[in-house]
Amino acid sequence: xxxxxxxxxxxxxxxxxxxxxxxxxxWTVLAVAVWVSTETHxxxxxxxxxxxxxxxxxxxxxxxxxxxxxxxxxxxxLWGAAxxxxxRLLVPFMGWVTFGAYTLHASMFWENLPWFRHxxxxxxxxxxxxxxxxxxxxxxxxxxxxxxLAARVCPGWVPFLGIYSVATFYGLAGVMKLxxxxxxxxxGLSLQLWMYRFGDEDWLLTQWILADRRLAMALQAGALLxxxxxxxxxxxxxxxxxxxxxxxxxxxxxxxxxxIPFASNxxxxxxxxxxxxxxxxxxxxxxxxxxxxxxxxxxxxxxHASDRx
Amino acid sequence: MSDRVPTPGSRGRRAERLGVILFCSxxxxxxxxxxxxxxxxxxxxxxxRTASYCHYRVWDEDGDRVRRSEVGLQCNNPHDPPLxxxxxxxxxxxxxxxxxxxxxxxxxxxxxxxxxARAEGRRLVVQRLVIGAVDDRRVGVxxxxxxxVGQP
Numbered sequence: 381x382x383x384x385x386x387x388x389x390x391x392x393x394x395x396x397x398x399x400x401x402x403x404x405x406x407w408t409v410l411a412v413a414v415w416v417s418t419e420t421h422x423x424x425x426x427x428x429x430x431x432x433x434x435x436x437x438x439x440x441x442x443x444x445x446x447x448x449x450x451x452x453x454x455x456x457x458l459w460g461a462a463x464x465x466x467x468r469l470l471v472p473f474m475g476w477v478t479f480g481a482y483t484l485h486a487s488m489f490w491e492n493l494p495w496f497r498h499x500x501x502x503x504x505x506x507x508x509x510x511x512x513x514x515x516x517x518x519x520x521x522x523x524x525x526x527x528x529l530a531a532r533v534c535p536g537w538v539p540f541l542g543i544y545s546v547a548t549f550y551g552l553a554g555v556m557k558l559x560x561x562x563x564x565x566x567x568g569l570s571l572q573l574w575m576y577r578f579g580d581e582d583w584l585l586t587q588w589i590l591a592d593r594r595l596a597m598a599l600q601a602g603a604l605l606x607x608x609x610x611x612x613x614x615x616x617x618x619x620x621x622x623x624x625x626x627x628x629x630x631x632x633x634x635x636x637x638x639x640i641p642f643a644s645n646x647x648x649x650x651x652x653x654x655x656x657x658x659x660x661x662x663x664x665x666x667x668x669x670x671x672x673x674x675x676x677x678x679x680x681x682x683x684h685a686s687d688r689x
Numbered sequence: 690m691s692d693r694v695p696t697p698g699s700r701g702r703r704a705e706r707l708g709v710i711l712f713c714s715x716x717x718x719x720x721x722x723x724x725x726x727x728x729x730x731x732x733x734x735x736x737x738r739t740a741s742y743c744h745y746r747v748w749d750e751d752g753d754r755v756r757r758s759e760v761g762l763q764c765n766n767p768h769d770p771p772l773x774x775x776x777x778x779x780x781x782x783x784x785x786x787x788x789x790x791x792x793x794x795x796x797x798x799x800x801x802x803x804x805x806a807r808a809e810g811r812r813l814v815v816q817r818l819v820i821g822a823v824d825d826r827r828v829g830v831x832x833x834x835x836x837x838v839g840q841p
Contacts, residue, residue, distance in 0.1 A: 393709065394706070425782075427784070428783040429781075430779040431776075431777030431779055431780070432777065433725050433726065433727060433780060433781045434726060434727035435727065435728070436727075483728055487728075490781050491782075492782055493782060494781070494782045495766045495769045495780055496734070498730060500728075501730040509712070512708050512712070516704070516708070535705070537705075541709065541712060544713060549732065552732060553731075553732040553734070556731050556733045557736045559736070560736045561737060562738070567738075569738075569739070569822055570740070573739050573741070573821070573828055574735065576820055577764075577820070578767055591827065592827075593827070594826075
């Protein structure tokens with residue numbers, strides 16, 4: 381681990397650091413939220429309603445959940461609020477509007493699907509984390525306007541909860557596989573059957589997996605191990621790079637063989653979990669070190685930065 | 690970077706700490722208890738351990754292919770197991786009924802009855818391929834049935 385990462389990892393959850401990484405992760409999450417919202421639709425409203433699959437779906441009536449106008453409105457509100465938030469206009473209010481619009485839009489999408497779309501989960505969690513950041517540090521962010529990159533306005537829990545969200549998302553996927561299939565889940569047979577059913581036979585990997593159960597078992601058990609080990613990234617920073625690369629490789633393999641796109645999750649893993657992104661941004665901050673002290677003093681002297689007791 | 694020093698004064702305001710603790714707890718506990726409850730999720734994609742499935746093909750008496758969904762033999766969802774928590778069943782929308790489920794190998798008679806009920810008087814031919822392990826290395830067709838549906 382480099383000195384840069386080491387120092388930022390050692391900084392406490394409630395210790396504020398400069399916000400460049402937090403802002404880059406915010407912009408990435410906003411871009412991903414807007415991106416995945418372009419892939420939504422309500423196509424199955426004439427099918428019988430099943431069970432509520434979202435928090436909002438447990439309270440809102442079916443007529444609201446299937447309302448096309450509200451669905452489109454929530455998409456446009458999401459895009460507008462995300463743009464405002466990215467530019468730090470009307471914050472923290474726009475942060476919560478973005479989170480609310482995204483959650484409503486994705487919930488309506490899920491409530492009208494005869495399956496699930498898990499790539500909508502991580503952006504929701506990360507939007508909440510960043511909205512909470514802008515809520516808790518609203519005074520500091522306002523005070524630092526004009527010299528934001530030099531001010532210490534990003535608490536350690538923002539990157540930590542980002543990593544935590546990624547870790548629990550993948551870790552729980554591993555737990556669910558163990559829960560339903562036991563250790564034998566990774567025996568390679570089911571992977572071969574899924575490949576046989578809807579794998580892309582033009583891909584060499586698909587052909588190799590279909591031809592050899594030992595390879596299928598190695599890949600399937602490896603994916604299970606990778607997902608279960610994802611919890612380690614919460615406490616052990618050294619595991620983040622190898623596990624992030626493993627998860628990215630797993631997603632690319634799934635996309636090329638099964639044609640199931642998870643590129644949005646790949647982007648989030650690269651920015652939130654892969655430590656190289658953060659290290660690069662921390663190096664980028666170095667030239668501002670001399671300004672940092674002045675900016676930090678300015679924030680503190682306004683009386684807004686140190687009012688947390 | 691050595692300039693990451695703690696900001697003067699504690700930032701551990703009670704609401705902030707509470708928010709962090711609640712977030713960490715909810716994102717793990719809610720999925721474990723409830724399963725899918727967006728934005729909480731226990732991603733169950735590909736979590737079932739499949740040992741076999743059936744592949745169906747259907748033709749009418751002119752030899753034209755008939756869509757599997759017309760006779761309830763379509764594959765509704767190849768990788769997401771249905772919800773089963775808190776009395777919930779299935780998904781946000783219920784898929785049309787089908788015999789095409791993982792690890793379910795209906796008898797020829799069950800297939801005939803199921804298709805006949807949806808054939809609207811047509812004479813149909815159904816081919817059912819059971820796909821599973823053919824040996825200890827490969828998967829493939831382990832059984833092939835041809836079923837005629839409807840009166841001649």
